Amino acid sequence: KQEVTQIPAALSVPEGENLVLNCSFTDSAIYNLQWFRQDPGKGLTSLLLIQSSQREQTSGRLNASLDKSSGRSTLYIAASQPGDSATYLCAVPSGGGADGLTFGKGTHLIIQP
Amino acid sequence: SAVISQKPSRDICQRGTSLTIQCQVDSQVTMMFWYRQQPGQSLTLIATANQGSEATYESGFVIDKFPISRPNLTFSTLTVSNMSPEDSSIYLCSATSVAAKNIQYFGAGTRLSVL
Numbered sequence A: 001k002q003e004v005t006q007i008p009a010a011l012s013v014p015e016g017e018n019l020v021l022n023c024s025f026t027d028s029a030i031y032n033l034q035w036f037r038q039d040p041g042k043g044l045t046s047l048l049l050i051q052s053s054q055r056e057q058t059s060g061r062l063n064a065s066l067d068k069s070s071g072r073s074t075l076y077i078a079a080s081q082p083g084d085s086a087t088y089l090c091a092v093p094s095g096g097g098a099d100g101l102t103f104g105k106g107t108h109l110i111i112q113p
Numbered sequence B: 001s002a003v004i005s006q007k008p009s010r011d012i013c014q015r016g017t018s019l020t021i022q023c024q025v026d027s028q029v030t031m032m033f034w035y036r037q038q039p040g041q042s043l044t045l046i047a048t049a050n051q052g053s054e055a056t057y058e059s060g061f062v063i064d065k066f067p068i069s070r071p072n073l074t075f076s077t078l079t080v081s082n083m084s085p086e087d088s089s090i091y092l093c094s095a096t097s098v099a100a101k102n103i104q105y106f107g108a109g110t111r112l113s114v115l
Helices: none
Strands: A004-007 A010-014 A019-025 A032-038 A044-051 A056-059 A062-067 A072-077 A086-095 A098-103 A107-112 B004-007 B010-013 B019-025 B031-037 B043-049 B068-072 B075-080 B089-096 B110-114
Touching (some): A044 A056, A044 A072, A072 A086, A098 B043, B019 B031, B019 B089, B043 B075, B075 B089
Parallel strands (some): B010 B110
Antiparallel strands (some): A004 A019, A056 A062, A062 A072, A086 A098, B004 B019, B031 B043, B068 B075, B089 B110
């Protein structure tokens, strides 16, 4: 059964810092990995999807890397801003032929102005 | 991208009653899913909603408790039956397609409180 772990569980930093959020998964037979953002009282917003054949994906100040063999992914946030405050979730396909996702518990990020 | 609308956005229900949540996608999608997010927890997959056939449920979830319908490519419903306070959660619908390169898009969720 696929399990996803995210470290740290919470992070509070001053504005402008560069951040790294970590995600690990137990079953490396995945075909993609997705990073989401969840704001309080709202649904999930997809940030980046990395295919298993890719090593990284970039969108603006966000960069996600994938090391499938070691079961790890990182989300790098450059020059953090207060608007980046949210919970960041990592998810991989659950496996067994299903396309539903298994999520980590998330990293609750606060960027202090 | 796909825009997903869920109704209702929130509800407060009495123990023993049932609530049906609707999910509408603005474009045809291949796969639709239902998730539960219990207070302070991450998302857990309930089931895959299959068009025109019975949903595929994850371990720990059963059709009698969470009946799901998907009559076409853009619409699905989830019913939470015979509710108890333990069913108080956020229920989210998601959808994806090959055209969307398997990116999963989510609705805003339905916040359910059971008294």
